[in-house]
Amino acid sequence: MASRTSVALWTQRFQRSPESNMSLQGQIRQMLVAAILDGQLLPNHALPSSRELADQLSVARNTVVLAYQQLVEEGYLISRERSGHFVNPAILEGRHEFAPLQTVPGQAANEALARPDWDQRVRRRPSSQRNIVKPGNWLSYEYPFIYGQFDQSLFPTNDWRECCMKALSVMEIRNWAPDLIERDDESLIQQIRTRVLPRRGVFAMPDEIVVTIGCQQALYLIADLLASERTTIGFENPGYPDARNIFENRNARLQPLPVDSGGVRPVEDADLLAQCDYVYVTPSHQCPTTATMPIERRHALLEQAQAHDFVLIEDDYESENNFSGTPHPALKSLDTADRVIYIGSLSKTFAPGLRLGYIVGPRELVRELRALRRLMVRHPAAYIQRAFATFLALGHHDALLRRLAHAYRERAQALMTALDTHLPEARYLPVGGGASCWVEGPPWLDATQLAADAQAHGILIELGRVFFMTGLEQNHCFRMGFSAIKLEKIDEGVRLLAELVRAQQPEE
Numbered sequence: 001m002a003s004r005t006s007v008a009l010w011t012q013r014f015q016r017s018p019e020s021n022m023s024l025q026g027q028i029r030q031m032l033v034a035a036i037l038d039g040q041l042l043p044n045h046a047l048p049s050s051r052e053l054a055d056q057l058s059v060a061r062n063t064v065v066l067a068y069q070q071l072v073e074e075g076y077l078i079s080r081e082r083s084g085h086f087v088n089p090a091i092l093e094g095r096h097e098f099a100p101l102q103t104v105p106g107q108a109a110n111e112a113l114a115r116p117d118w119d120q121r122v123r124r125r126p127s128s129q130r131n132i133v134k135p136g137n138w139l140s141y142e143y144p145f146i147y148g149q150f151d152q153s154l155f156p157t158n159d160w161r162e163c164c165m166k167a168l169s170v171m172e173i174r175n176w177a178p179d180l181i182e183r184d185d186e187s188l189i190q191q192i193r194t195r196v197l198p199r200r201g202v203f204a205m206p207d208e209i210v211v212t213i214g215c216q217q218a219l220y221l222i223a224d225l226l227a228s229e230r231t232t233i234g235f236e237n238p239g240y241p242d243a244r245n246i247f248e249n250r251n252a253r254l255q256p257l258p259v260d261s262g263g264v265r266p267v268e269d270a271d272l273l274a275q276c277d278y279v280y281v282t283p284s285h286q287c288p289t290t291a292t293m294p295i296e297r298r299h300a301l302l303e304q305a306q307a308h309d310f311v312l313i314e315d316d317y318e319s320e321n322n323f324s325g326t327p328h329p330a331l332k333s334l335d336t337a338d339r340v341i342y343i344g345s346l347s348k349t350f351a352p353g354l355r356l357g358y359i360v361g362p363r364e365l366v367r368e369l370r371a372l373r374r375l376m377v378r379h380p381a382a383y384i385q386r387a388f389a390t391f392l393a394l395g396h397h398d399a400l401l402r403r404l405a406h407a408y409r410e411r412a413q414a415l416m417t418a419l420d421t422h423l424p425e426a427r428y429l430p431v432g433g434g435a436s437c438w439v440e441g442p443p444w445l446d447a448t449q450l451a452a453d454a455q456a457h458g459i460l461i462e463l464g465r466v467f468f469m470t471g472l473e474q475n476h477c478f479r480m481g482f483s484a485i486k487l488e489k490i491d492e493g494v495r496l497l498a499e500l501v502r503a504q505q506p507e508e
Contacts, residue, residue, distance in 0.1 A: 028067040043089035129245040142458040143493030147436040147481030159396040167387040176382035182370045184211040185385035191392040201333030207363045213380045214355040218343045219246050227252040234279035238467035240287040263293035266300040274308040282315045285434040288467045305339045312340045322433040323409045338362045411482040418494035435483035445476040453500045
């Protein structure tokens with residue numbers, strides 16, 4: 001016989017949260033579903049009447065009525081006339097409780113089963129690679145000088161919500177709900193062709209573009225398709241650690257390429273470039289120094305690629321973040337011989353968690369990249385593609401870039417002024433775009449110790465040595481991002497950091 005649960009149970013399970021984005025009705029439904037699926041409410045168990053539960057939870061009775069109705073529609077509850085609501089037995093069908101694993105016949109109960117030797121089975125150890133490290137709780141730090149993180153104050157919440165709601169309309173759902181297999185959302189490809197790439201002087205046909213789950217997947221696809229132990233890749237030193245790790249994961253040989261205030265040096269280091277099959281570069285804002293490659297060097301680099309038969313992999317990860325408003329043309333825009341594979345990001349300046357990027361390349365290459373991507377994830381989430389296509393089409397992305405350029409210009413200027421005032425012994429490359437500043441401290445500075453001391457004082461900076469290929473040199477360098485820190489916090493954060501720097505200064 002069905003029993004009715006004491007309503008006292010619900011005051012323990014129902015924790016009304018004023019910070020929750022879920023309505024009261026939603027919170028009640030969530031509580032009831034959890035109680036059913038966790039086994040606290042058995043099949044045919046009777047629930048309190050809507051009046052009883054509403055009184056116990058101090059909510060309007062209609063809120064409980066609507067929650068019950070929704071759960072009846074979803075099959076969790078059964079409504080019986082004049083009797084109330086009961087747990088639907090069918091909702092728990094197929095759920096089994098498994099007994100603990102039994103020992104094999106003849107084996108002693110306390111004898112451990114042999115386990116695989118994973119140390120021998122794992123062929124590579126990605127966890128041992130040197131990576132940029134950011135605390136998961138970076139938001140709780142007062143002075144987060146870290147790069148590439150989300151700033152809620154700049155996020156276009158209403159605009160993005162509008163685009164997501166449009167993508168959820170009946171007419172739109174049928175465009176993204178099916179499996180696209182190897183294809184991408186046609187409207188997003190069109191927006192990339194007509195709204196994004198022309199800003200960089202790049203023009204491409206639809207079959208020359210493939211959408212990726214961020215620049216990271218773009219690099220992985222390219223490395224997996226093109227790199228092997230017989231491949232030599234020219235790599236900026238210092239350079240982007242994740243790209244370095246990806247290429248090394250394919251056993252490629254990396255050729256270090258020095259960088260200066262103009263990035264890679266195609267004339268001075270022509271002999272190094274001549275040894276390469278591919279050359280990975282970040283010409284718009286060199287990672288991590290933020291140096292912008294002059295137009296003369298871009299032409300010279302393309303000439304070297306033609307002369308020595310290598311291909312350029314151009315990572316234009318934050319090309320849109322340019323304070324002058326007139327960025328240099330991308331290498332890809334100057335390429336007339338299919339010598340450049342172009343990688344771009346759609347979400348870096350918007351919301352890194354969206355993970356949207358793309359590759360532009362020869363159609364023969366893009367065809368193979370699509371086939372390879374199919375083996376990994378088939379395609380990036382079609383719903384996100386459709387929502388972002390709408391975001392671009394309605395002009396929200398262009399408006400966001402203008403706001404970001406203004407905000408980042410202010411923060412960059414405040415950071416440089418603070419460094420000049422509080423840490424004049426440090427050198428930095430003037431920031432003309434992007435969202436970070438590369439700092440070279442005094443030669444005696446131990447940036448590893450500085451980062452640890454700074455974190456203990458609520459200040460986050462990024463170690464510079466992780467960007468160098470050996471990780472042994474340049475321990476006096478560090479990177480300071482300003483995309484996630486409030487403008488008014490910058491000066492005080494740098495002042496406190498300067499005190500920690502001087503605490504290391506050796507006595508004369």
